[in-house]
Amino acid sequence: MDNYIKIxxxxxxxxxxxxRIVVAAFVSRLDPTLDELADIKTAVSEAVxxxxxHAYDDxxxxxxxxxxxxxxxxxxxxxxxxxxxxxxKQAMQPLFTTKPEExxxxxxxxxxxTFMDTLEVISQKGKxxxxxxxxxxx
Amino acid sequence: xxxxxxxxVVTLKGELDAHYAGFVREKxxxxxxxxxxxxxxxxxxxxxxxxxxxxxVIIGRYKSxxxxxxxxxxxxxxxxxxxxxxxxxxxxxxxxxxxxxxxIKKLL
Numbered sequence: 001m002d003n004y005i006k007i008x009x010x011x012x013x014x015x016x017x018x019x020r021i022v023v024a025a026f027v028s029r030l031d032p033t034l035d036e037l038a039d040i041k042t043a044v045s046e047a048v049x050x051x052x053x054h055a056y057d058d059x060x061x062x063x064x065x066x067x068x069x070x071x072x073x074x075x076x077x078x079x080x081x082x083x084x085x086x087x088x089k090q091a092m093q094p095l096f097t098t099k100p101e102e103x104x105x106x107x108x109x110x111x112x113x114t115f116m117d118t119l120e121v122i123s124q125k126g127k128x129x130x131x132x133x134x135x136x137x138x
Numbered sequence: 139x140x141x142x143x144x145x146x147v148v149t150l151k152g153e154l155d156a157h158y159a160g161f162v163r164e165k166x167x168x169x170x171x172x173x174x175x176x177x178x179x180x181x182x183x184x185x186x187x188x189x190x191x192x193x194x195v196i197i198g199r200y201k202s203x204x205x206x207x208x209x210x211x212x213x214x215x216x217x218x219x220x221x222x223x224x225x226x227x228x229x230x231x232x233x234x235x236x237x238x239x240x241x242i243k244k245l246l
Contacts, residue, residue, distance in 0.1 A: 013157030103194035
């Protein structure tokens with residue numbers, strides 16, 4: 001691995017924008033296009049939103065982000081120690097949401113999948129969720 | 139927010155994510171209720187970033203506007219926001235326009 005950063009922050013919505021900016025700033029050294037950078041920011045935003053809103057259900061927790069650079073590849077790992085996802089396959093279906101009353105669109109994983117090259121979701125009920133995403137900068 | 143006859147134009151600035159979605163939702167809903175507008179335009183010309191939380195905000199407002207027989211138009215989303223809109227499929231329900239004046243005229 002050429003380089004990496006690790007950050008952790010309280011699961012507060014106000015930290016979402018910070019998470020996007022930190023990852024984008026770190027990835028900038030690979031000289032990505034504006035579109036590539038926007039893709040990564042959006043995917044990070046979705047993963048962090050999931051951790052704050054779903055994993056911790058607006059209760060206090062910690063969100064961990066690791067960003068690795070390997071050649072031209074970016075790997076972003078977003079991790080929480082929240083309630084976990086019972087059925088990952090179902091959660092990844094487009095438009096599936098457990099919170100329709102809060103107007104959640106159920107598109108988080110679809111956006112991550114579309115904007116990044118690979119997406120892997122590992123979750124254990126009661127233990128937490130890890131989202132691993134990669135994208136090659138062209 | 140500005141009103142053109144019975145059309146409410148909501149100009150959003152900066153970034154729309156889960157954190158700000160609740161605030162935006164409340165502001166728009168209050169205005170729709172108080173000013174009794176029929177149509178709604180989301181002016182995204184000054185919005186720099188939006189994630190799927192924004193889609194929730196748009197669809198929620200679309201439902202209430204549609205219930206009173208009104209129309210919703212999205213104006214000038216940037217490339218990143220346009221991609222989110224495209225993935226969501228909401229452009230099948232809500233037209234996307236590149237010109238605010240044209241959008242307002244369409245709803246007159």
